[in-house]
Amino acid sequence: MSIETTRREFIAGALALASATGFGALPKIGVAKSKRWWKGNLHTHTFWSDGKAFPEEAIVWYKSRGWNFLGLSDHNIFQDNPDKWADVSGDARRKYFDTYLQAFPGAATRTNAAGRLEARLSTFAELSAKFNTPDEFLLVPDVEATRSVEFADGRFHQLHMNYVNVPELLPSIAAPGFSSTIKDKPLAAFLEEHRRETATLAAKHGRHEIFVLNHPIWTWYDVGPEVLIDAPDVRFFEICNGGSPYAPAEGLPSDGLDTDRLWDVVNAFRARRGMPLLYGIGTDDTHNYRGEKANMCIPGNAWILVKAESLDAGSLADAMYAGDFTACEGLEFDDVAFDRSKGRLEVTIGARDVPRTIRFIVSKRDFDERPVGKLTVRPAKHADTMRFQREIAIYDKKAGMAAKTVEVPAGRPMKASYTLADDDLYVRARVEEKGKTVSTAWLHPRGLRCAWTQPYRAC
Numbered sequence: 001m002s003i004e005t006t007r008r009e010f011i012a013g014a015l016a017l018a019s020a021t022g023f024g025a026l027p028k029i030g031v032a033k034s035k036r037w038w039k040g041n042l043h044t045h046t047f048w049s050d051g052k053a054f055p056e057e058a059i060v061w062y063k064s065r066g067w068n069f070l071g072l073s074d075h076n077i078f079q080d081n082p083d084k085w086a087d088v089s090g091d092a093r094r095k096y097f098d099t100y101l102q103a104f105p106g107a108a109t110r111t112n113a114a115g116r117l118e119a120r121l122s123t124f125a126e127l128s129a130k131f132n133t134p135d136e137f138l139l140v141p142d143v144e145a146t147r148s149v150e151f152a153d154g155r156f157h158q159l160h161m162n163y164v165n166v167p168e169l170l171p172s173i174a175a176p177g178f179s180s181t182i183k184d185k186p187l188a189a190f191l192e193e194h195r196r197e198t199a200t201l202a203a204k205h206g207r208h209e210i211f212v213l214n215h216p217i218w219t220w221y222d223v224g225p226e227v228l229i230d231a232p233d234v235r236f237f238e239i240c241n242g243g244s245p246y247a248p249a250e251g252l253p254s255d256g257l258d259t260d261r262l263w264d265v266v267n268a269f270r271a272r273r274g275m276p277l278l279y280g281i282g283t284d285d286t287h288n289y290r291g292e293k294a295n296m297c298i299p300g301n302a303w304i305l306v307k308a309e310s311l312d313a314g315s316l317a318d319a320m321y322a323g324d325f326t327a328c329e330g331l332e333f334d335d336v337a338f339d340r341s342k343g344r345l346e347v348t349i350g351a352r353d354v355p356r357t358i359r360f361i362v363s364k365r366d367f368d369e370r371p372v373g374k375l376t377v378r379p380a381k382h383a384d385t386m387r388f389q390r391e392i393a394i395y396d397k398k399a400g401m402a403a404k405t406v407e408v409p410a411g412r413p414m415k416a417s418y419t420l421a422d423d424d425l426y427v428r429a430r431v432e433e434k435g436k437t438v439s440t441a442w443l444h445p446r447g448l449r450c451a452w453t454q455p456y457r458a459c
């Protein structure tokens with residue numbers, strides 16, 4: 001399936017869907033998995049914040065290509081205000097608005113006091129009513145809590161957290177005088193504060209929240225593994241984010257700290273301490289829908305497949321807490337099964353026209369918790385500022401090593417498995433193939449398409 005979209009295709013697709021269906025029941029398109037695997041993206045932006053599309057356009061992009069669920073995760077806002085207007089006067093915005101009007105005629109407009117044209121943005125409730133289709137497509141509530149911490153020494157760390165299935169803005173962010181940046185708070189404590197506040201709000205709504213630490217390495221190693229070790233109730237993070245480049249430093253070892261390394265270091269510590277394991281999701285972090293920036297923040301790069309009973313937010317959340325999902329960047333497992341009593345992970349992948357490599361990755365019980373090295377780094381282009389200075393700890397290779405590698409020839413499907421050894425803390429699998437991804441932002445395994453299972457422990 002081609003997932004690159006030209007602007008013309010985008011408009012044509014939106015028009016075809018709009019006229020064929022009147023936005024009601026859309027035709028079933030291309031859900032390749034068995035009916036229990038649901039495909040979704042939980043990180044998307046629209047004109048409700050800094051995304052460059054009306055929410056309807058974002059939804060049509062995903063729904064028309066077979067995604068089953070979508071979260072519109074705008075920055076520090078939930079789409080519940082029926083009186084929210086977007087300025088569509090500027091040249092670029094005007095063009096977007098004209099395109100939108102072709103597909104969705106009749107948008108409410110007004111001219112504000114400064115004489116600028118504005119269009120009303122549809123709310124979550126309106127969008128859900130328009131686009132949700134049983135067993136086919138579900139819009140889930142989603143917000144990107146967007147915060148940062150400035151430390152006394154000048155360092156600046158972003159902390160972005162998506163929370164899903166909670167239809168309200170966190171009270172701390174909704175409070176008058178809210179500022180997204182605060183001073184001198186340990187990142188783990190700040191992260192945990194948001195997780196706890198989200199859980200409280202979710203309980204008020206009688207919902208099960210999915211709380212995700214986003215793009216830890218963006219902008220510049222902002223969240224190290226230590227933060228997630230110290231905030232063990234944070235269960236999800238982005239192993240793959242389609243929108244977040246970062247500037248690599250000179251002199252860092254190539255396997256020093258990418259999101260795969262970070263994941264294993266966190267889980268080695270958590271597993272040894274009997275804490276819940278961290279699970280990884282893939283997202284687009286969509287901002288650009290029409291090729292504005294061809295290589296990042298565009299739709300169709302990364303997603304999750306969730307094996308759930310039914311397409312409702314509660315079932316999806318339950319399945320995700322159980323680890324019944326995979327993260328995907330241009331590549332998918334056909335099936336994943338973990339036999340807890342035997343400690344056996346089995347993955348199935350379909351035939352593709354290129355060879356693939358499956359790695360079963362474990363952490364060993366006797367890994368050394370003390371870093372084997374520490375580096376003080378700044379990205380070359382910001383070498384003169386403290387803002388980006390980071391202490392990077394390099395950990396023992398026994399936290400995250402390939403215990404078994406299976407090469408899969410082109411054109412062949414494959415089942416592969418690994419059984420936990422006595423000295424393994426957990427196992428996860430990652431499959432990759434050479435090939436272009438939609439996004440080429442630097443948080444990605446460049447030139448590789450990948451899929452990740454979750455880490456699993458024996459009982």
Ligand SMILES: [Zn+2]
Nearest residue numbers: 144160214215
């Ligand atoms: Zn973000």
Ligand SMILES: [Zn+2]
Nearest residue numbers: 043045144285
């Ligand atoms: Zn984002």
